[in-house]
Amino acid sequence: MRCFHVQPGGTLGGTLQVPGDKSVSHRAIMFSAIADGRSRITGFLESADCLATLRAFEAMGVSFVRDAESLVVDGVGRDGLTPPGMPLDLGNSGTSMRLLSGLMAGQAFDSVLTGDASLSRRPMGRVIDPLTAMGAHIAGSEGRRAPLRITGGRSLQAIEYTPPVASAQIKSCVLLAGLYAKGVTTVHEPGVSRDHTERMLGAFGVALSRDGAALSLAGGQSLRAFDVAVPADLSSAAFFLVGASIAQPRNGAEPLTLTGVGINPTRRGVIDILDRMGADITLTNTREQAGEPVADIVVRPASLRGVDIGGRDVELAIDEFPAIFIAAACAQGKTRLTDAAELRVKESDRIAVMADGLAALGVEVSVQPDGLTITGRPEPHSFTGGQIHSHEDHRIAMAFAMAGLRASAPIEIDDCDYVDTSFPGFVAKAGAAGLVIDAREQGA
Structure with missing residues (x-):
């Protein structure tokens, strides 16, 4: 050390x-991975946290190619991820774990999200609760912490949800699950949180609507490739x-x-x-x-x-x-x-x-x-x-x-x-x- x-x-x-930007880099990887077509990411943060997100999607069949200026991502589409065959190790990245929990709740296969000792001490109940309300099945360890075991093939239902605190991670988790849910998912924000997710989902072609503090997204939408300058x-x-x-x-x-x-x-x-x-x-x-x-x-x-x-x-x-x-x-x-x-x-x-x-x-x-x-x-x-x-x-x-x-x-x-x-x-x-x-x- x-x-x-x-x-x-x-x-x-x-x-x-x-x-x-770490927040934008995480989302650029996630959204380009499940988009239709090829995206190019410039300015990507080559940090341990963001590389953990990248490796998780590589394990689920997404191809990433680095050239001198950018990271090229061949998206597999909203339903194109494949079973990783191993737990997805997210290192120290709470953003990866909380956002991926929403995305993985909508997949047809089981998955396990794990991380290092520090990440395993961080609370995950705030994402487990809304996902469970949508019909997901997530089992955490003692204290509702990582590793998270997510059962695939569940039929998710849209919800209206007010997080206990203003949190971009909770909001993003629910919205990503909402892409795979039946109906319109709405998050009522109790305060201001980072809006990188809704900005970037819009850039990838997803329609969202905002009414005051309420942010809504209809399930079943696909993402189209987009070049992201971080x-x-x-x-x-x-x-x-x-x-x-x-x-x-x-x-x-x-x-x-x-x-x-x-x-x-x-x-x-x-x-x-x-x-x-x-x-x-x-x-x-x-x-x-x-x-x-x-x-x-x-x-x-x-x-x-x-x-x-x-x-x-x-x-x-x-x-x-x-x-x-x-x-x-x-x-x-x-x-x-x-x-x-x-x-x-x-x-x-x-x-x-x-x-x-x-x-x-x-x-x-x-x-x-x-x-x-x-x-x-x-x-x-x-x-x-x-x-x-x-x-x-x-x-x-x-x-x-x-x-x-x-x-x-x-x-x-x-x-x-x-x-x-x-x-x-x-x-x-x-x-x-x-x-x-x-x-x-x-x-x-």
């Missing part, structure tokens, strides 16, 4: 392209948005420019929160790419201030809070987060793990059941050095790497192999931008 070793100081500047991932860019904001300004230093980043309105909360905190962020060259809004983002160092975060903020920035917490620790005043209990059931309990890590670096934190309060230290050294336990959570590791920009001594972050699930090449990209970081074997 690798650890990250971050020296204090450094800065971030120049032009950087972060990897392709934008750069805003969740990956978030660490650099924060890093460039908190770095100490230097005379003559150029700003950091992140190119071709997706700025989908259902997930740009990190930009809006940092803007409220006083960050110097400018969007340029805005455009549309495969139905997704995209821009180049220019970031300069700024003096940040604490803010209150809750409600809709949480829905629009659920994956970016580890990075936001680092910004809060460098801000003037207190940052208060509420309504964020969902962070406790991510790859780790991100409220507890981030609070422990911040405290280990000398930051005052108080924890509540649905959030925390961070008292910022706006001085040049907002953090001491120290040892951080990532709990095998990729976003925790990358967030604390950025803390090195305002640290007084080195920071070592353990269990960092999982960073490859979303951001392969993170250390090289961060180092090229100016962060003083290296990866080494733990204990070396």
Whole structure:
């Protein structure tokens, strides 16, 4: 297992392209696999999570060919998947497991969805419940967790469903099962969630309708091949948005420019929160790419201030809070987060793990059941050095790497192999931008 070793100081500047959007890459693989015809995917994220999705469809008879610029997918059609003959190992990818559970519920054959120890600890009842209501048969292990054993050949019936929380994964799972169900499936969203699924299904020729918070899809529809240009991932860019904001300004230093980043309105909360905190962020060259809004983002160092975060903020920035917490620790005043209990059931309990890590670096934190309060230290050294336990959570590791920009001594972050699930090449990209970081074997 690798650890990250971050020296204090450094800065971030120049032009950087972060990897392709993980959410869009997952869906591009899934939808092109069950489409009629050949699709071409550019900008695909070659991360462990997305490759787990790709391998699952390879095991079910879908052909993928890489060339210099793209990934070519020969779709097998809505009903063309074949039995995999083995459990589908989805590694650490909760997105793969939750979306695939809906898709596999509609197949004629049995399947087993499994994953690593971390994924096997994550709750799956939220997708088991609506799928069971549609007529699927899914057996989970103790605590309704992976592995999930899905019985094929079931006749699915459309439902109207309101998820217990706003969740793109639950919504997408139900909609994908709805493609194989009799009737019109409707999801009533209790809040805002990412809309990549409905955007991309529409691009693949599936008709959906929205009436306020209700999203509907008729069963029996087929997908037609479509070429997908995947934008750069805003969740990956978030660490650099924060890093460039908190770095100490230097005379003559150029700003950091992140190119071709997706700025989908259902997930740009990190930009809006940092803007409220006083960050110097400018969007340029805005455009549309495969139905997704995209821009180049220019970031300069700024003096940040604490803010209150809750409600809709949480829905629009659920994956970016580890990075936001680092910004809060460098801000003037207190940052208060509420309504964020969902962070406790991510790859780790991100409220507890981030609070422990911040405290280990000398930051005052108080924890509540649905959030925390961070008292910022706006001085040049907002953090001491120290040892951080990532709990095998990729976003925790990358967030604390950025803390090195305002640290007084080195920071070592353990269990960092999982960073490859979303951001392969993170250390090289961060180092090229100016962060003083290296990866080494733990204990070396």
